[in-house]
Amino acid sequence: MAIMEFFGCSFIAFGPPFAMFRHTVAHDPVRIIILIASSFFWLLSLLLSSMWWALLKPYDVPLAWSVGMSIVLQHILRFLVYRFWKRVEWGLKLVADRDSKTGVVDNKKYIIAYVSGLGFGIMSGAFAFINILAESLGPGTVGIRGAGDSPMFFVTYALTTLCFILLHTSWNVIFHAGMNKRNYGLTFIVIVSHFAASSLTFFNKDKLYWASILPNYFNLLVSGWLAFRCAGGRLYWMKSEHYHRLHQL
């Protein structure tokens, strides 16, 4: 049963991101490099957040302060990533495969934003979930005895991880769109959305899982739709005669 839980939760949390990776990133070397570089930047943001938390630890502040600061730091680094990719875009064009049809340098302006958002997301999801996954393999599981922890612990963890990975992806697209068009309202929306998502997860410790997962998924839907629109997509493309336009994205 532990193996089942392990595989189930890992597929829930990492299945869609892995599919996104395989379909949109894996064939193009430049995108893989962008993904890994963005993961590295997220790791840096986590390092800074942890340093902040360690500084505050002797003062017994509630976790919310560290979480808030971490969000701010992530967005600062998101901004730095944006500037970085803008700066080296000429270099990416150079190393890109000229004959590849789905390279980074096509007309798709938000590919870099999407790929680096995916990098951020995968790294954040991995850091949040991998240790828990490793524990789920082990003997026993959480919540067998009914008193105390909930048996839904792993599943809700996996669902929230998936939500955050996809959220990071969409936030990055919206963020880049906002910076490109100088529409700072969009970047503000990203920050607010991130704060909302993280604050909702505070419900988890009281086991109010539905209170945290449902609104977060609603948040994901809204952010995803907004990202789709910012990248140039339109809703009527979902009709079958307009599917081909999705390739423009």
Next chain:
Amino acid sequence: MDLVHADIGSADSSRRDRSRVTVQVPEDDGKPEDDGNGNQVDDLAVEVRGPTARRSRPTSANRSPAGGGVVDVDRGDFASADRQRREEGTRDQRQRRRPPPPPTAEEEEEFELKYGAKHVIKLFAPVSLCMLVVVATISSVTYYTKREGYLVYTPFHEESPETGSKVRDAVFNSLILLCVIAVMTCVLILLYKNKCYRVIHGWLMMSSFLLLFMFSYLYLKEVLQAYNVPLDYITMVLIMWNFGAVGMMCIHWVGPLILQQAYLIFISSLMALVFIKYLPEWTTWVVLGVISIWDLIAVLTPGGPLRILVETAQERNEQIFPALIYSSTVVYAIVNTVSDDEDTNRANLAGNNTNGGVNNGGGDSNQGGPLSQPGGPSGSSNGLNPIDIADGFTPQWREGLESRVERRNREAVASTRPTQTRPNYGAANHPNSSQNHREDNHQQNPMDDDEERGVKLGLGDFIFYSVLVGKASSYGDWNTTLACFVAILIGLCLTLLLLAIFKKALPALPISIAFGLIFYFATREIITPFTDVLSSEQVFI
């Protein structure tokens, strides 16, 4: 298609004066044309023109059918009048009139950087695979984390509980190991300089024999024990014999590229596992640091052994022990065997196709081997440069650069005559050239092909990357493992970027190991407590 045509145009007008055959892809006017013999020329016909034929303006009446392809058009029987009538045409006539500029230095720069990202991925994949094998083994087979004795090279066993004495033991152990490695490297260089290829060959074969048979047997035994799978000795002998024999062949002789790469990755991970098992805790980390510094010194300083090795190999136009190095493309000893000299050369170089394994217990001579960008296709324009393929050193690489640029400009040129002077056209040719007689092509060096230009990484680099990540994973914290993995990949990326900029052999260890060590300690000490608190409350950031 536009690229093809543009190139043809350029090929035509700028290379008119050279003694080469150019192929014109005629424009389509829908009318099937027949050649002088009354045969229908099909849609894929193109025309071969000699370089001296002066092109006249194409008239609309004489357009040949559209081309994409090449057929054998060795039409020596045509009258020259026919040839004059038969127009070449490109799709864009204006392009024919306008001679394109020769490739500028910028474009050349662009061409060489064009392969940067692909090469990075070609190295990411094997490095990740090696690390994955090591991490998977460490987390499932407890044998490699059990402390059962030490190597003779590390006499200080860090048994005292005080931090100071542990550090002192670790430092002494690493210095001893460093001395052993330095001495072995110098012995290797001496042997190489004195052309004692047989001794080197024998040494490397012996060490790879040991790795492929004994260490693999131990590995298999431990894995079977860990998963509680019974296996009889007879099957075991069969498996080990086949595995080992094929491995020896692939590594030292000739084998399918993917098999050779797989074996090299496997023996690197075996060696990394040996290091993880037999080195004391703190010694491992200090050794990693010390080896990176050694790598930096040995490859970059003028008196460094690895630099001497690289330069000697370059002088002699040989490869540096191709089997000590993981290569992402096939590496041949010789391009073509035209003369007897080359045959003996081939024998010598085959002796050099020695193993990538390291010696028993760490006196390995290929630690942090230089990371080099291979260059060259045999670069000269007559294509019969007999020797060198895989060394990517600056002068040859530069020589090759011009011819490669030239060749790219003539991508659609196909050789249809047996007397073609350039047998180097490979798959980089026009896509329909498969219809061509590829008479020389099977002999040509695939390294000539643009797409096949690969990059190399020493096996010592694989080993030490995997040691770092394996050691990190042996403590059970997956966040640390992941952080080290990403840090090493980023370091490798940066190293390859530097390689693309400086174009000489560079040490691959320092940047990656530095990043890896920093992130290991930072993650372990700073990040992990934070993420532990976050996950205990199930809060996401």
